[in-house]
Amino acid sequence: MSNSTPHDIDHANAERLAALLQILVAATPEGEQAVPIDTLDGYMTALICGPVVLSPIAAMDALFGEDWAAPLDEQDATEEFMSVLMTRWNEITESLDPEALSADPEAMLLTPLITEFDEATKADLLKQGVLSEDQLSELPPPGLMWVEGFMQAVEDNEQAWYVHDSESEAGQMLDAMLMSVAAVAMPPGEQREAYIAEQYEPEDEIDQDVLLDDALFSAQDLRLFWLQPQDGQALS
Numbered sequence: 001m002s003n004s005t006p007h008d009i010d011h012a013n014a015e016r017l018a019a020l021l022q023i024l025v026a027a028t029p030e031g032e033q034a035v036p037i038d039t040l041d042g043y044m045t046a047l048i049c050g051p052v053v054l055s056p057i058a059a060m061d062a063l064f065g066e067d068w069a070a071p072l073d074e075q076d077a078t079e080e081f082m083s084v085l086m087t088r089w090n091e092i093t094e095s096l097d098p099e100a101l102s103a104d105p106e107a108m109l110l111t112p113l114i115t116e117f118d119e120a121t122k123a124d125l126l127k128q129g130v131l132s133e134d135q136l137s138e139l140p141p142p143g144l145m146w147v148e149g150f151m152q153a154v155e156d157n158e159q160a161w162y163v164h165d166s167e168s169e170a171g172q173m174l175d176a177m178l179m180s181v182a183a184v185a186m187p188p189g190e191q192r193e194a195y196i197a198e199q200y201e202p203e204d205e206i207d208q209d210v211l212l213d214d215a216l217f218s219a220q221d222l223r224l225f226w227l228q229p230q231d232g233q234a235l236s
Contacts (some may be wrong), residue, residue, distance in 0.1 A: 009111050010087060017084045020077055024064055027071035035063045041113040042149030045092050049222040050153070052160045056089040062156050063149070088113070096223045110216050114146050143212035147184040150219065154178065173225065180218040184211045 018037045025034040043059045060068050072078040095110050115121075117139045154161050164171035179195070186192040196206045204210075 010091060013084050013087045014113055017088055020081045023071050023075060023077060024068060036145050037113055038115050038145035039149035042146035043153045044089055045219060046150040046153035048092050048096055049219055050157060050161060051226045052157055056085050096220065098224060098227055101220050101224055108216060110220055112146050112216065114143055116142060141208045143184045147181055147215060151182055177218040177222050181215045184215045
């Protein structure tokens with residue numbers, strides 16, 4: 001039995017982060033899509049997993065624009081926001097500790113912030129008038145918004161991520177891990193079915209939860225991947 005356990009989420013901190021993010025959501029220009037906490041969490045996780053050393057500020061600049069702090073400044077909330085944001089950043093970093101990941105590769109240590117739209121949540125959103133009946137049927141599947149943030153961080157830093165020849169062993173490993181993450185966002189259809197047929201056994205029952213679970217394992221693997229010397233060079 002594994003001695004490794006997932007890193008606990010500070011739920012009070014996560015709730016405060018979500019509440020302060022609502023200030024930025026409210027300031028989102030009309031016609032632009034608001035950024036949920038899931039997407040921010042996925043973006044920061046990719047920065048921590050990846051080949052370049054960045055900070056949570058890089059995630060905020062990329063997702064909300066360089067003037068993102070202005071609405072928070074108006075409510076004297078920037079300092080508190082930075083505190084809760086950094087707490088979450090450190091939380092992700094600790095959950096992706098290379099020593100712990102290496103000690104037990106089969107353990108799930110990453111604990112993402114992923115909104116779960118269970119029936120109780122849907123009923124509450126409907127009662128509050130936040131969503132209509134039609135909108136409830138269009139809610140994203142589990143993990144989609146988190147993965148969108150993760151993959152956006154990869155794309156925003158693609159020159160650092162895609163340094164390997166695609167035909168090399170390292171390049172193929174990287175492609176397989178990123179495809180595992182991206183698969184969570186594949187809509188039902190031929191592409192998703194083809195991916196599942198190629199990656200899983202015919203008797204396996206693969207649903208969104210299985211794809212998400214495998215994506216999180218791939219994120220952990222990516223953390224270790226970028227710490228290993230490859231193609232004759234040590235990556236930092």
